[in-house]
Amino acid sequence: MSRSTAWDHPCTSLFTDHYELTMLQAALHSGAAHRRSVFEAFARRLPDGRRYGIVAGTGRLLEGIQNFRFGEDELAFLERNHVVNRETLDYLANYRFSGDVWGYPEGEAYFPHSPVLIVESTFAEACILETYILSVLNHDTAIASAASRMTSAAGGRPCIEMGSRRTHEESATAAARAAVIAGFGSTSNLEAGRRFGLKTVGTAAHSFTLLHDSERDAFAAQIEAFGPETTLLVDTYDVETAVRTAVELAGDKLGAVRLDSGDLVTQAQWVRELLDNLGNTGTRIVVTSDLDEYAIAALQSAPVDAYGVGTSLVTGSGAPTASMVYKLVSRSNDAGEFVPVAKAAKNKASVGGRKYALRKLNEHGTATQELVGIGHPPEDDGNDRQLLQQFIKNGELLPGWTGQEGVIRARERHDAAMAELPSVVRRLQRGEPAIPTVYEED
Amino acid sequence: MSRSTAWDHPCTSLFTDHYELTMLQAALHSGAAHRRSVFEAFARRLPDGRRYGIVAGTGRLLEGIQNFRFGEDELAFLERNHVVNRETLDYLANYRFSGDVWGYPEGEAYFPHSPVLIVESTFAEACILETYILSVLNHDTAIASAASRMTSAAGGRPCIEMGSRRTHEESATAAARAAVIAGFGSTSNLEAGRRFGLKTVGTAAHSFTLLHDSERDAFAAQIEAFGPETTLLVDTYDVETAVRTAVELAGDKLGAVRLDSGDLVTQAQWVRELLDNLGNTGTRIVVTSDLDEYAIAALQSAPVDAYGVGTSLVTGSGAPTASMVYKLVSRSNDAGEFVPVAKAAKNKASVGGRKYALRKLNEHGTATQELVGIGHPPEDDGNDRQLLQQFIKNGELLPGWTGQEGVIRARERHDAAMAELPSVVRRLQRGEPAIPTVYEED
Structure with missing residues (x-):
């Protein structure tokens, strides 16, 4: 792999919307900031008429999450501009993501509502990563999806x-x-x-x-x-x-x-x-x-x-952006139990609860369905392929997903994913997704 | 202005297409690398049906040109990957842009063939800036043009x-x-x-x-x-x-x-x-x-x-990109005289010769024409406005174009430019550019 210079890995923490930090401040104030939370990145739809999308950016993202820290310069800016209060600045000074991240690895195909990335930690830790996560995934996935066609x-x-x-x-x-x-x-x-x-x-x-x-x-x-x-x-x-x-x-x-x-x-x-x-x-x-x-x-x-x-x-x-969103789908209550949550907003409703995903394959090894389990993994009937991989465990980056190795593996994964999809993915004409996304019934 | 940290101003020299450096090597070999050259950035057209565009990115670009240097890391990469030979690496090690840059300042309106940026230096110095110049102008101008509407x-x-x-x-x-x-x-x-x-x-x-x-x-x-x-x-x-x-x-x-x-x-x-x-x-x-x-x-x-x-x-x-191109329009011959040049390629022909630009205004101060002179400035009939400003002189950045001051002035310039354009620019419907671009007859 090429040698990294300092600015290859800049501090990523200010690639963030102002409101992530004000939410943090209000949640620290209410105490809810420490509730365990599960956020999910997914796309409600593919770009008009596309049959599939290809996930990319994860390797860059995982390195960026390691560099999502608030140093002196970042804190001084936030203080000088009154973005957040002292308590919040103190929290940010010690910020280091300590939770878990799972997702579709780079090169994998995805469909509407595929749970492309799942982040579990406290609300505070997971919430403020939102903008950065979406920037990386939305850009790189849009490019990989076009490139694949x-x-x-x-x-x-x-x-x-x-x-x-x-x-x-x-x-x-x-x-x-x-x-x-x-x-x-x-x-x-x-x-x-x-x-x-x-x-x-x-x-x-x-x-x-x-x-x-x-x-x-x-x-x-x-x-x-x-x-x-x-x-x-x-x-x-x-x-x-x-x-x-x-x-x-x-x-x-x-x-x-x-x-x-x-x-x-x-x-x-x-x-x-x-x-x-x-x-x-x-x-x-x-x-x-x-x-x-x-x-x-x-x-x-x-x-x-x-x-x-x-x-x-x-x-x-x-389709210059993959239109992924990052939604709170589950969080703990005062008793420490996870509760699924979802907004009811018109034309933007989402499905609450933690997701698991399986690609159903037929006897020829061809994909037939994106099966999503809510709250528990869907049943694998033997031929199927688990889609979620763990990238970060207790804040530690697991090996194999980043750097040049990550790119090489992702490229192989893209080949394999394409070979497994029905031949309709080779058609450039507009149409429905190549396989349907199905929520497993309880 | 906010304090700059080191990575706010990264070395920009590798934001460059491989072929810029191989061209340099071949031109150093032939000796033509040292011919005085004029490159011009312009857009052949506005995005479909748009009436005008707004230039942006120049402030970022001018800072980036100051940081367009080849340090140890960059040279080591180029050597290790056999991108160019030793003679070229030696040239790059001492590279510092020493020429002149003029252009439409940020916030200014532009039209098809407006000479948005003009770079004059040796071929070697001006050529290798191409990719970086276009990346910055094409992105930022696309966003400003949409934002203005x-x-x-x-x-x-x-x-x-x-x-x-x-x-x-x-x-x-x-x-x-x-x-x-x-x-x-x-x-x-x-x-x-x-x-x-x-x-x-x-x-x-x-x-x-x-x-x-x-x-x-x-x-x-x-x-x-x-x-x-x-x-x-x-x-x-x-x-x-x-x-x-x-x-x-x-x-x-x-x-x-x-x-x-x-x-x-x-x-x-x-x-x-x-x-x-x-x-x-x-x-x-x-x-x-x-x-x-x-x-x-x-x-x-x-x-x-x-x-x-x-x-x-x-x-x-x-319209996620402004589709600007960067073309050699004039260069010196062995006698040291400038010769206009242009390619004749089908559907992509360009107009050779150094450009000058004037916005013609009527008696009410409303713009009527983008008047472009080839090889010499067009005649100003008193009401008109000169569009080209000098940004860099003998390699030195002139004051007022970068940093927070650059943004504030650009914003005022946008207001002024909009006030001067015919009211058709307020229409969102597709149509022709608000004013025609006219090449002055000799």
Whole structure:
């Protein structure tokens, strides 16, 4: 794994809504802050017409929870701005999450109402993590969910993440990580390479060609610097001329040509023919122009060797947030017994009680149902798969979920989860979730 | 301004696409890296049907450019992963931007092809800033552009930014800043409060009510902790019961009630009547349920006192990125003369040459045209307003653009820019840009 620098792991405690801390103050005042509580993160629905979603962000989140501490600077800010009172500041000064966290591991598929993350601790400890937990899960899950549809549409062809410039610089780094979890082969983002050990790739942009007195000069410079195996961008002026120049200069070892504009299907076809006629049967074609899962699907029959995906990946392809919420579903009463709780608010009602989840599989190992037990684990009939894993126990992070190891395992999990879902998940058309979420009857 | 901690200003140099550095290596090899170059950031179009956009991010960006340096950790990563060769690493070790930067200041309106940022330096220095510049501008501008439509729809009523949980934790902080530039009054995001000196607000969520044995207990605890002037969330169970309980406990000093579900127009009307009948004419009504600019407009005639906006703000209300690009438009030749350059790629052609921009105003001070000069400033007929400001001169950051001062000035500039635009910018319906962008004829 790449070496971590100090700011790879910033203090995360102020990535928090003001009201989390005022609630804490009022609950410390009433005494209810110390009631044992169970919070649950879930999505009421998938984005319009999507068949499934892919969980991501957990590894980042778990590291962030370890760094959710209030140091001198944070406390001074809260005091100076009268966010909370002295008693609350004293509580925050000693804050360290000491509870338990379970959830769907990264790379796992999820559906409406899947209990993606479950946090159990005192109300005080679990409540103030809300904003941070949702920020990480909502962003990374949105990206992984879009990325998964893209790698699915690409079949076995490699996808390259190159959307950094279209989103916030830190989102870009997290997006690259989420994309790789959902099957992307590499990223253009160097910080993601450093922080998460991802493979980074890249060669040149149009500006490099324009910088030189001619396209020929530019290609020659690039080939001298990186060898003939490099990828040359061939659409700055005239594509056919560029391809011929590229082959002339690099010979049959030319690694790839990149197309970044125009009708990619038609272009890929004649560029492939041209390359083959020139003897460059081993030169690959990379395409990169505003691709999304639909454009990738449309290129299935074109002779394309790799897809570079930018804007639509980092913006979740129409669904930039996973719309997860974090709800108190159970808490202890004065007698110390857990009581399920739920709000009744119109159009936003939720189901109280602690959740457990199982993916029901048929005799062929294909998923048929997301079975959720309320208050107790649903019965496993032998074929089924338990979905909740424990990430944090008594405040201690359990091994295997974070860092580069976490990403590698999540990527394998994504492959396995996709193989297990019914084939309808490969369809890009809008429709119902691939499997229904069912609450187990008592 | 809030005190900065070390990680408020991280090293920004790896928020960069791999290919920026390989281009650098090839250009160092060919010698073209040292050609003087002018890059321009602009958007080819506004998001579908939008009438205008609002520039944001420049203040963050200018600080980030000062921290765009390659330290030991960054260089070690690049070396270990064979991203670039020794000569390039040596260049990067001494990298410090020494050129000039001009642009549209934050809060300013922009249109298709407005030259939002202009960077002049050597190719080497200006090229490798590309990804970082676009990440910051594309994100923050997308948010400010959506925020501006919301504050416009809200008329004088205050808007509160509360979308942190729906986007990446760092995007959330930048989004709060962009929202305030475009007229939002406050944010829920504490880190944005600390980092940019923004006003933060918040009281309680549904979980606080559910934590207590009854809604009455919860309201009583909150009022004891924060006084009757607090805002009580009244839709956990039954709104009417909650409003009556709130008034009973807090009396006529009750600050506000918050509605977070249901039909807000109807509810706001009868809740207003109920409050008035109970003698609470001074108690305000805050609404917060999945609002966007259209919902805000629909609430114009409802007795609502403030809008809390979340998801749709931080996702740019359908346009999560501003789609800006960063193009080499001019560079020197071997004789040291500047030569305009542009790619001819299909559907992505750009206009070569350095740009200057003027907002043409009529005799009433209303904007009529975005006039762009190529290679020289367009003629000012006396009423017009120069749009480009210098931010960095010979690598030195000029004062007034960054920190809390930058935000305050940007907010004033947004107000002024909006007042100057034709009234069509107040319309939410899709249509053409409010003023045309015109290239001055030679």
